[in-house]
Amino acid sequence: MSYLLPFLGVIFGGLLVIFTKKNRISSKWPIKLLLSFSGAFLLSLTLFNLLPDVYHHLEGKATGVFIMLGITLQIVLETLSKGAEHGHIHHHSDSNDFPWLLFISLCIHSFLEGFPLHQHNSMMFGVLMHKIPIAILITAFLVKSKFKMSQILLFLLVFAIMTPLGTFVSFYFEGLEAYISYINAIVIGIFLHISTIILFESDQGHKFNFSKLFAILLGIIIAYFI
Template structure:
């Protein structure tokens, strides 16, 4: 379980070397599929689970997660849902981007040891994000050691979140509230991917097909 998110980042990096994520139609289809799968798993499994117990304020924490993701995307410029804003003349290390993506990845790792379907969704989502991120880092003219350090930290954050949740009793005590925050994050990211997956918000048959496929797989698997 801990290795799958790391492999997803490695695959995303390899994709960035082969394809052009900003313009590849296949890449955009993968992004749309990941958004649909992540949304379906969140609505069908995570959301009912946090409302099964009589915990007060769950809805507030879901909204807090959504707002937190908006703030994180302000720092990351939307890499989480497929945006690519390269600064080819900048060689400075993007600390704000690293902080934003690391916190996002850390939080998404908390519920993964409770739900294999969610793990699959996060892995599928992480591949295009890692590809977009790799392109950004390469075009920013950062040195290879800095790129490796950035991607390495990014890859480790999700497994770290899973490990912390499984080994720190304090976090387990508040797992429903943490999961509610993660639900808010996933709802924002996945719906943004779906609404922005097509130019002018229009869907062609291919994108509609992969979105339906993502939802069906999340339901039946």
């Protein structure tokens, strides 16, 4: 399931846009609620499950150092993706070039987030819920940008494979075993950054909508009982 669910999350989100032909789905209110829920859910699972384990295995300031490294890495990746990891995807009608920087950034991000999944099954659900709205937004962007369907499907397929690939590498490459806690600390930094960006960015007019608050609270409560 650690391999299958994150993969299916991307495929489901992508095909939802393709088959419904709703390339403007990113402008619909439900996707914002889904993003809020997924951000709260992922952040809560990280704090409840992954963070205590990493602090247990690392000594001194090492945990904080590598978490900050993860935050910094995610900031660098977002200079390439323009914030796609937390739902900021903008269409540029004057360019039909394949978005290689977006593709590379998302692949690195997805590969790393696969590392904690085989040791922390609960994180699998957080990654799944994170993947679905991001896949919807990315596919809507690609469709609106009028890329060939073959390009869109290849983009989604590779993107979907990267998280299971990270899980596979972390499980089967024995040389990485001594460094898993350090890598997981980096992933915590990545999760903290993207989830807090999703949660704390303001809506139009800087209003904190009740529906968004409800989605956030629901994500926290469900994460607590997983």
